[in-house]
Structure formats: structure tokens, C-alpha cells
Amino acid sequence: MKDNKYFLDDKPDKISYSEVWQKFFNWARAKSLWVVAYGTGCGSIEIPPMVTSRFDAERFGVSTVGTPRQADVLIISGYLAVKTLKRVIRVYEQMQSPKYVVGLGACTVNGGMYYDSYNTVNLVELYIPIDVYVAGCMPRPEAILAGFAQLMKKIKEGRADGWKHYLDNFEQYRKNQEKIIKNWKIPNYNW
Amino acid sequence: MEDLIKRIESIFKVLKKERGKRDNLWIIEVEKDSLHAVLSYLKDNESFKHLALVSCVDWIENNKFQLSYILWSYQKRQNLIVKIFIDRDKPEFKTVLNLFPQAEIYEREIRELYGVSFEGNPTQNEDFVLEDWEEMPPMRRDFDTLKYSQEKYGDRDSEVQKTNIRKIISDFTDEWRRK
Amino acid sequence: MWIWYKVLYALIVVIGGLAYGLLLGGISRKITARLQGRRGPSVFQNYIDLIKLIRKRTAISHGVMFFLAPMFRLLGGIGVLLLVPIIANNTALSNFSFGGDLIVVLYFMVFGCLGMALGAADSGHPHSALAPTRGLAQMAGYELPFLLSVIGLAIAHNTVSLSNLVAAQQGGILHWNLFQYPFLSIAGLIAMLGMYMAYPFSVVMAPQEIAVGPPTEYSSTFLSFMFTGRSIFGVGKYVLFMDLFLGGATNLVEAFVKTFVLFLFVVFISNVFPRYRTEQAVRFFWTYPLVIGLIDFIRIFIK
Structure with missing residues (x-):
């Protein structure tokens, strides 16, 4: 075991494929997005209508899984406190690449209505890379689906490379995170 | 009573x-x-x-x-x-x-x-x-949350920052109450 | 020369079984969606999921058993599919069936589950350690009526060869074991629901309760192996039950139709029932199917 401070085991090396294969895999990735069911803020209340009968995200291949290990997409649904950010980073680093992050609501963009709160992170972009923002307070499920369509488009074109950016600039991201997170230990009451 | x-x-x-x-x-x-x-x-x-x-x-x-x-x-x-x-x-x-x-x-x-x-x-x-709070307790009234937020979480560069949004909201509600 | 043909046929059967199993999974998702009033994913969604999973990266390591478990799962699936004759006495599709294949199939059906349990328990996650305890308890539940029906049929037809069992059921629909020994068939088919972890007995995976059960820590290629193993295992079990109760098949179309009917039986039951707890499931298996199966079992002995 390495130092407990880092939850990411190591950097996966980059394998290069020919362009046709890359396009094929990107198509498969875009068509099958598994969302980790982890609600971080008030926007998580918009996720259940999105995946159930009314809006039915499964017809686009978007389905939910219960564990970050198998997930492709992390939805940051609303404001992040420092405490939540710690868990979000942990979940994000447990996910296996390629992985994508969707920021939901005005709070993830720039703090939203909590711009002067002592405990709400203003710019989530500083701590984890976000591929698609869905603005609104809160966005309706239609808007989230539109955001997913945007994400699929980005993946198909190979532009959704937030996870690559995170690995390449890992030290910088870690420095930003450590600026506000002093203690990585998660207390016992999480169980 | x-x-x-x-x-x-x-x-x-x-x-x-x-x-x-x-x-x-x-x-x-x-x-x-x-x-x-x-x-x-x-x-x-x-x-x-x-x-x-x-x-x-x-x-x-x-x-x-x-x-x-x-x-x-x-x-x-x-x-x-x-x-x-x-x-x-x-x-x-x-x-x-x-x-x-x-x-x-x-x-x-x-x-x-x-x-x-x-x-x-x-x-x-x-x-x-x-978790790991080091400053003055945050709900005390002499604690400047805006300044703290800007220093710690970064400044959001937008128009909203420059305008005093709380004043706009309170003006609006005052006007609404007068009606 | 003969052995190479056999290998070629086996490869075709495995690949075909995988494709068919994934398609059945897609159809099952579609049926669930339609029953819930949704459009649902395309029937080829499972193929896309598999392609995506193969190309995902992984940096997880939990020891040797963790890596071996998907292999065991896959082996259990392939073992079952390759031992049951899809079309009996056909060179290509009778697979590796031999005189005592029923016994070996019974062994292989447990093999995958046990390997899975070892690997999941090794992964160190509380959810994936909890799931095998439930799964093994439930296995003890459904194995009893299943073994009762299988042994009952073996005694009734005086054989432990699946090919002979199929041959004994030829000559009209009323010669099928489903009609010859209806109570044994009911016991076996209820045990089949437990084997598929379909909804009344889905406490092992329990999607809303313990994340996704045993494969909680598995991702990317490991998960794709498991996915493959589950699909192939599913098809193998449908073929086995077709041979046991529905009189086998004489051509491929008949095999498709019969396995599809069995599949629909599982899907429709699983979509309308809520979930049993483990001890409720075990109690259920050890009362109703067992008692129903015993009726025929006694009848066979008296005869």
C-alpha cells in the first residue's frame, strides 16, 4: 500500500490505436454512459426523474450503477462544501478512466447563489476537471439530458479529455485541493 | 399560559x-x-x-x-x-x-x-x-464571509461580483412591499 | 482431425452463445422498460456496454484471487454451455456431451458461483463480502428442489446422459418431461428462477441495497469477463432446462424458440415480483417447490 493520502494508485499509460479503432471505441463510450449514483447537492433530486419512466435516460444508454468502480460519469449535482469536495475527489479517483464529470447547476460554474458562503467552493474547475456544465438553478431533467447529449458529442469527437488533463496536471490539481483540504482522513461517522 | x-x-x-x-x-x-x-x-x-x-x-x-x-x-x-x-x-x-x-x-x-x-x-x-476549520467561528457577525470565500475559494470573475446583489434583492422586495 | 473439428465447433458455440446471451439481455432490458412505460435502450445495448468495458482502464489490484474470479465465472459458463447438447446426436451442436454429462454439468453450475464468491470476498469491500454469504445461502435453497427434479428425471429415465434424456422425450409434445412429470418440472423451473437471480430471488445482486453485489470492486476488463461469463452461463442454463423439460431440440430454430420461451418465463416473472429476503427465499425453496417435486418423486418410485 502506498501513502494513504493518495487514492489514485498510478497513472495508466497511454496506448495509441489507429484512428478507426479510436473512433469505434469513442462511439461505444458515448453510447454507454454509466452514472455513479452519488448526490452531492440539491440537484441530486433531479437525477431520479431523469432515469425513471418520465424522462427515461436509459434509451440513450445512460444508466446508473451503485459503485464508482464501474462508473463512467460523475454528476456533481449542485454546490460543493469542503467536506463534500473531499468525498467527491475520493469518488472521482476511484473511478476508472476514461471518466467524465458533469457539473450541474450554477453553483458548480461559479458558486451561484452561495458565492459568498464560507463553506461553498466557488470554482469546482480548480479541483477536478469538468467536461460539461449544465447551467440552471436547478436545471430540469430535459436540460440534464441535453447536457448528456453534449457530452456524447464531445466523447464521439474525442474532446472529452478532462481525465487526461487531470492525470497530466495531477500535481497542480493536488496542490489546489490541498489548499482547502487540510486533512484527508475521513472521520468515523461516515460509516 | x-x-x-x-x-x-x-x-x-x-x-x-x-x-x-x-x-x-x-x-x-x-x-x-x-x-x-x-x-x-x-x-x-x-x-x-x-x-x-x-x-x-x-x-x-x-x-x-x-x-x-x-x-x-x-x-x-x-x-x-x-x-x-x-x-x-x-x-x-x-x-x-x-x-x-x-x-x-x-x-x-x-x-x-x-x-x-x-x-x-x-x-x-x-x-x-x-471539517478542519481554522478560522474564527463562521456564524459570528464580525466574520466576513465574502472576503474569506474570495481568498480561499478563488474569485469568481463575473458581473455579479461587482454588483451588490443583496442590495438589488432588498430594493426589489422593498418596492414589492410598498405596492 | 476429428478433434480440430470439435474445437472449431466449440468456438462457434461459445461465440454464438455469447452473442445470443447478450441479445437476450438486451431484450430483457427492453421488456422491462416497456413494462415500466419507457422506451428503453436498444436491444444491442449490451454489446455496446461490453465493447466499452473492454477498453476501460484499470488500476485496481486486490490480490490473485480477485483476478482469477472472473476467469472462474467465465469457465463455469463455458463449461455448462459446452457440456449440454444443444441438438442431440448432431456432430456440430451436441458439443462435448457424453454418458455422464449431467453430473459434470451439475458440478460446473456451482463452480462459477464459488469462484465468484472467493474473488468477491477477496476484494475487501463490505458489500461484495456480504453478497456471497447471501448468494451461497440462497444457493443452498434452490439447489435442493433443482437436484430433486434432476435426480427424479434421472431415476425415471434410468440415465445420467442428457442425450439419452432428450431421446427419451421424443415422439410428440406429450412425451416431454414437462407433461410426463409436471410436478418435477414445476420444482425445477422455480429453482431456475433462483439460479438466474431473477427478481423474487435477487437478493444477491440487490441493486438498490448493496450497490451491485459481488462485482462491486470489479471494473473494466474484469467486469467485461464477468458480463461475458454471465451471458454464456445464462444461455447454457436455458439449453440445459430445454433438454431436461422441454424435450430438447431437433434443429436450431426449435432450440431458439424453446430457449426464448424459457427466457420470457424468467423475464416476466422477474418484472412483476418484489424481492425476497435471504431467509424468506430459502424457506420458500425448501417448502413449496420441494413438496410439489416430491409428489412426482414418490410417483416415480411407486411405479
């Missing part, structure tokens, strides 16, 4: 009493040394068995913290708020854990958000909602 206040007054020194917004809600202010006696009397003799909330108010102008103990009686269906004032420079008080065990978590919250320490509460220094 007035009878109850009269009964309390006959035993303890009540500094101030007033009726709340409902018939079954009264607010009394007592001396801080007699708070435990008042709560104990209310719990044992007047059936105020339920401590609904302990809250704190920062009166920075008077240099005081107000602690309010909100009680509820299931038999009489009445609310009673007992409030005391403590010195803001020396924010210490004794716990009411022996009377109401549920006060533990409220006192922890007040300890974290206002910095009032409660003597005799064993868990008061544990984290409540903030």
Missing part, C-alpha cells in the same frame, strides 16, 4: 417576558445562573419534557451572545423559549446534558459555529459540519 409565567415568576427572577406570535408561545429571559434551575423546574413540574432546540444569537452591538432553549410540552401543547445572555468576550457556559441528553449535538453545533464552549459536554470539540 400566563398562569405558568406567574408560577415561574413566583419562584425565579424573570428579567423579561413577552408573548410570541402564537397563544401557546411565550419567551422569558432569566439570569444565566438560574437557567439550570428553571429548566429543571420546567421539566419536572410543568411537563416541558422536550427540548426542541438550543440556538444562539450574536448581539454584536451589546457584546452579548443570546442562548435560547426552546421547550415543548406534549401535555399542554405549549412552547416556551427560555433565553439567557452571556458575555461575548468570554463565551462559556455550562452544559444542560444532565437534563436533556439531546442537547449534546446542539451544543456541539453552537461550539463550532459560534465558538461558545459548554463546560461538561464531552463531545463538544468534535467536528459538526465543518
